[in-house]
Amino acid sequence: MNKVFTLILAFCINLIAQQNYSLFSPDKKIEIKISTDEDVKYSLVKNGKVLIVPSPLSMLINNKTALGINSKAIKTETNSVNTTVSRVIWQKSKIVKENYNELKITFEGNYALTFRAFNEGVAYRFETTMDADIKINSEKFLVSFGGTYSVYFPEEGSFMSHNEQNYKYLQIDSINNKRFCSLPAVVDTKEGTLIGITESDLEDYAGLWLRGTLANSLEGIFPNYVIEENAKNDRDIEPIKRADYIAITKGTRTFPWRIFAITENDGDLITNDLVYLLSKPCQIKDVSWIKPGNVAWDWWNALNIYNVDFRAGVNNNTYKYYIDFASKYGIDYVILDEGWYKLGDVLSQVPEINVPELVEYGKQKGVGIILWVIWKSFDEKLDEALKLYSSWGVKGLKIDFMQRDDQAIVNYYWKTARKAAEYKMLVDYHGAYKPSGLNRTYPNVLTSEGVKGLEHCKWSSDITPEHCVTLPFIRMFAGPMDFTPGAMNNVQVSSFKPMFQQPVSMGTRCQQLAMYVVYESPLQMLADNPTNYYREPECMEFLSQVPSVWEETKVLDAKIADYVLLARKSGDTWFVGGMTDATARQLTIDFSFLDNKNYTAQIWQDGINADRNGNDFKMITKEVNKNTKLEISLAPGGGWVARVFPK
Incomplete structure (x- = not known):
């Protein structure tokens, strides 16, 4: 018992x-x-x-x-x-x-x-x-x-x-x-x-x-x-x-x-x-100064502008050229990447650069200036640098090369996000770990790298169409990603080779355009050089109107590592973007996400020879409504993009 x-x-x-x-x-x-x-x-x-x-x-x-x-x-x-x-x-x-x-x-x-x-x-x-x-x-x-x-x-x-x-x-x-x-x-x-x-x-x-x-x-x-x-x-x-x-x-x-x-x-x-x-809510009381936007970026294209009467490079004449380009097309910012300061001292400009002059020039033309800095050099003179840059009128910082996420470096992100907010500066982290919610807590952190992006085309063959259609499902799940799209020289996989000074992208022109709809980055780069963009007015008609933030997103069709097709809304306009891997595809766009109005679709699509020459594209216009089902063709490594607005 x-x-x-x-x-x-x-x-x-x-x-x-x-x-x-x-x-x-x-x-x-x-x-x-x-x-x-x-x-x-x-x-x-x-x-x-x-x-x-x-x-x-x-x-x-x-x-x-x-x-x-x-x-x-x-x-x-x-x-x-x-x-x-x-x-x-x-x-x-x-x-x-x-x-x-x-x-x-x-x-x-x-x-x-x-x-x-x-x-x-x-x-x-x-x-x-x-x-x-x-x-x-x-x-x-x-x-x-x-x-x-x-x-x-x-x-x-x-x-x-x-x-x-x-x-x-x-x-x-x-x-x-x-x-x-x-x-x-x-x-x-x-x-x-x-x-x-x-x-x-x-x-x-x-x-x-x-x-x-x-x-x-x-x-x-x-x-x-x-x-x-x-x-x-x-x-x-x-x-x-x-x-x-x-x-x-x-x-x-x-x-x-x-x-x-x-x-x-x-x-x-x-x-x-x-x-x-699951991240902490916003810790900034006044957020009215935080302005997302598109950016003319210098480093990918190696400042390799042409048809100008001055020596291109890290100098004020070159950056004024970038500012003029940005102003013409409604691009919000220009980044001064590596070279503007004497390496090791973020307070000392090189002789060829006068940042206050560029800030004033940009201000007259509605273009803000963002400065690149190495994280360690910046940290050593953090308060001095922020005070100086603020006095110049700089709008933001691109902080680079942390390359770690141990406790001390994680705390560095929080410190710099907070301090930058105190001086009303935007932040773009490069050489960075994946986003983990900091952009909600400090929304001045508009984007970050932590992604194998377009820059790798300068020295490797890793940025394949398959990689590009894998990113939205994996890396972008964590948060905004600064992939830096926008290449205006495009080749198919078999013709690609890395070039540091005059880089090209793998895949088609329309795949690069579609990235502006598919990839999320409230601070979105235009990676190629202004001279190349000037010679592509049809592409600039799209890039000058595509926003960097969205009111609504609808995924229309998608398969991880194969293809993606989605629609995003801004105001009364929808933007539709599609991308495929190295396999040519036929996809169907169901426009039932539209309301009862009639719409005009301004379309940029792969050209008939885009499977041979990635630069080939065609711009057309169609009338669509919520009952429209449109069959589209994507070349290998191809893309399709449309701006859909009420008639």
């Missing part, structure tokens, strides 16, 4: 200790299951299909305390939200729908885990409530999949990286633990479902990366805190010794969100807003 009683008692105690929770998305299609036995584990189910099997999550702090292991839940709280968020700076839309269910589990030991389930995916994060600062030794982030899946894997070779990679399509169980990638990464279940993995609200912590395990799982890794560096030059500040911890941080705080976007429609990754919604 006593043995029976003891067994029953032990069973009851085990039931109390092992608590199981379920959280459903508002539409009930996604379920996240949480168990709190010896380890906290989570799993994910979509439409009854197990996508992620029970996977542990934990955090080791202060060399001894393991959050999420031998845990005891003491309280749960639930919440549901169904509202909308108005963006300060529009990106894919003016208004964002925010609809989720939330479960917060508080544990003994002064910590909690919060889970949110959206119709578009799920996320979780740790929260601590401890008096003193804490040391984060490690964080366990394991994703064990429910099948033999593959992944679009932006493989890296070092934590010191610009995060500019192609996406290798690999079977997950073939990736060993020596191979790792930056984020975002997208997992393909090969049964119609995609899982996008990234993070948001990354602050005072290190960025999340993923490595293989030679099993059907991916594991999080983090760059530990850097305690010794080697300055190889003005820009490459290389870690040579790291601590045995990720971060030392406040004891009372929330940690970054771990995000899983889940969709059975590839195009939904393009419109997914989880990174934005």
